[in-house]
Amino acid sequence: MSDDLAHINSVAEDTMNKAIQHMESELVKIRAGKANPQMLEGISVDYYGSPTPLSQVANVNVLDARTLTIQPWEKNMLQPIERAIIASNLGINPQNDGIMIRMFLPPLTEERRKELVKRCHAEAEHSRITIRNIRRDAIEQVKKLQKNGLSEDIAKDAEAEVQTLTDKFISQIEKHLTFKEKEIMSV
Numbered sequence: 001m002s003d004d005l006a007h008i009n010s011v012a013e014d015t016m017n018k019a020i021q022h023m024e025s026e027l028v029k030i031r032a033g034k035a036n037p038q039m040l041e042g043i044s045v046d047y048y049g050s051p052t053p054l055s056q057v058a059n060v061n062v063l064d065a066r067t068l069t070i071q072p073w074e075k076n077m078l079q080p081i082e083r084a085i086i087a088s089n090l091g092i093n094p095q096n097d098g099i100m101i102r103m104f105l106p107p108l109t110e111e112r113r114k115e116l117v118k119r120c121h122a123e124a125e126h127s128r129i130t131i132r133n134i135r136r137d138a139i140e141q142v143k144k145l146q147k148n149g150l151s152e153d154i155a156k157d158a159e160a161e162v163q164t165l166t167d168k169f170i171s172q173i174e175k176h177l178t179f180k181e182k183e184i185m186s187v
Contacts (some may be wrong), residue, residue, distance in 0.1 A: 012138040012162055016131050016169040023127040023173060028181045030116055030123075035062045035105055037076065040070075045084045054081065054149055063102070068092070070101040105152045108184075117182050124177040128170060135166040 037060040044051035045058075045124070058072040058081055061117045070085075072078055085094045085103070091112075094101045105179050115161065139159050146155040 002154075005142070005150075005154070008141045009161055009165065012134050013165055016165065017133050018129040019127050019134070020169060020172055020176075022130075024125055024176060026123045027120060027176060030119055030180070030184070031129045034065055035068045035103075036166070037062060037068065039090065040085070040088075046080045047077070054084065057081065063153050066105045066107075068103040070103070070161075072100075075099075080097070081090070081101050113184050117181050120177055120180050120184070124173050125174050131166055131169050131173070135162055138162045 007152050023043070028036070029041060040054050040060055043054045045054050045055050047057050054070070056076050058070045061069045061071070063069050070081060072081055076178075078098070078101060082096050082101055085092070085101070092103050092105060125130070139162055142150075142155050142158045142162070145158075146152065
């Protein structure tokens with residue numbers, strides 16, 4: 001029985017870690033005024049009929065604090081890359097000069113900063129919900145074990161462990177959110 005409880009805890013911890021990693025990757029995509037190649041990470045380009053990640057068809061570099069350059073490996077990929085960036089709804093217009101694509105990041109207005117903070121809060125809330133769902137599933141598994149003969153005291157202790165784990169990961173979400181909010185709001 002204790003092996004089952006350890007397994008439930010380890011699975012819950014692993015999936016909670018994955019939820020935090022997912023939130024981190026989503027927060028990185030939300031720009032904070034500085035050019036960052038990871039902003040373009042989720043963009044897929046139509047490469048001869050199949051959707052391909054932008055990083056696999058072009059080189060993405062930071063020219064300066066507010067400029068990204070995208071150098072496709074094939075010249076005929078300029079148009080599909082440009083279309084994919086426009087369709088991704090980043091709020092940045094790519095400029096194609098026939099050789100490479102430049103993206104000039106405009107300085108963030110106060111309104112845009114608040115909008116980005118709202119997106120960060122929404123992403124954090126999504127992660128909180130995910131972690132709570134993982135907690136619920138783990139506690140349900142503990143209750144099933146209790147029905148199959150696990151003592152009530154051990155079940156309560158296991159539920160408390162799962163709750164402690166949940167609290168730990170929720171506080172990590174809050175730390176990430178606070179950091180990102182500070183990064184966005186600093187001018």
